[in-house]
Amino acid sequence: MTSAASLFACRPADVTLERVRELVAMGQPESLTLEYKEKYTPKIPTSVAAMANSYGGLILVGVTERSVEDRIIGVPEDAIVQIVSGCHQTLEPPWEPEIIPVPLPESDGRMILVVRVDPAKASRPLLVQGAAPIRLHGRNALADRAGLARLMNEAAPQAVAAGLRLPPADLPMDDEGKPSADFLVRTGMFVPVDASATWRPLSERGVQAFADALNNSPLHQALFRWCASIGEGGMNPFHRSGLNRARKVRLLWQGGPDGAPAFPLEAVARIDLPDAYGAAVSHLQVSLQVVARFRHILGRAAPLSVARLHVLVDALTATLVDDKVTGALAALAGVDALVMPQPLGLDFLSSTDMPDLLAGNGLTSVPDAGTSRGANLLADPGVDQRDPAERRALVDSWLQQISQDAGLLGMEKVLEQLHGTSPDPQPRRPRRTDAL
Secondary structure, rough: OOOHHHHHHHOOOOOHHHHHHHHHOOOOOOOOOOOEEOOOOHHHHHHHHHHHOOEEEEEOOOOOOOOOOOEEEEEEHHHHHHHHHHHHHHOOOOOOOOOEEEEEOOOOOOOEEEEEEEOOOOOOOEEEOOOOOEEOOOOEEEHHHHHHHHHHHHHOOOOOOOOOOOOOOOOOOOOOOEEEEEEEEEEEEEEEHHHHHHOOOOHHHHHHHHHHHOOOOHHHHHHHHHHHHHEEEEEEEEOOOOOEHHHHHEEEEEEOOOOOOOOEEEEEEEEEEOOOOOOOOOEEEEEEEEEEEEHHHHHOOOOOOOOHHHHHHHHHHHOOHHHHHHHHHHHHHHOHHHOOOOOOOEEEEEEHHHHHHHOOOOOEEEOOOOOOOOOEEEEOOOOOOOHHHHHHHHHHHHHHHHHHOEEEEEEHHHHHHHHHHOOOOOOOOOOOOOOO
């Protein structure tokens, strides 16, 4: 069920007419964070200021508050210009909220305007004729002297997830304190938690639904194909293994050829909440990583192909935006799947220098440039990782940064050949014995 909170926090592309209709059909009255307007009025900029000075919220323009059969009536497109102009002329300092137009079919160009007021993006306080509007339950008021002083002295509330970073990634070690893996690739994110989920353990059924979703995810498919490429063998799908508690989950995937002393490929999914019941919690910490141990278990010293690495990184990020995976995580967090975030970035660690790990891919080393054994990369928040083309471009940029930080040149050309966009009609392809 679509809520005002989910419509406020979701991606603009997810603000659809169906979801607006669903929210309106719930009959939720105007509140601190929700207001309806049939058409543009000079009161809208005041409501924008009041929400920005309070808790933020939604203004649905083109929706009547009256109890009629169809409350969605729409407004003409020029209402967008009226709102923007009104905010710039009325608000001190001038500021405009996010306005998302939602067209109405067969309505002669009319649309619903979903106005999202994010207090973390506004200059506080926003004034109207020298006064600071604030939001009360279903109406606007003016801040008194004490309230105005608080607004003047406090910073705008930041987005809850801003600045959150996963703990540093580390390669697994053997008993002698030496790396026991060839490389590790990890991504993750923080999932907002509903207040009700703060006080309860992670549901067994919910965790199993998450495991089932992972076992039908792009990562599972990529790892399965990788195992098949190195010979017939076995596989253990995602299952609970290792430290699992009421508020901690560890799911393990393993695969490799028959006869190996251990599994050379492992994937681990983790979900963490604060250890103590009653602790303040705002997010589930979710991570997904792959560890390869080909050199250490199979004794194979072949380097890693760029093609294989690209597929692996793409599968990791695609999995954490997969509908079934995000749906399972949203259920565990007690929130609408619409508010699910995207992976924050990528960690890539190697037990050997990157030029050795990526040898045989057509890359060349810059003399005396040094090297690296790892990278911590951030995702561009403007990229929609659900879109395959945008996600591919993001993965390309990550691989280019990894190679350049290791003093390697030629990654752009390798990626062009990989995607079939190179002017070279016969790009060099590594033989099966060249790379994993």
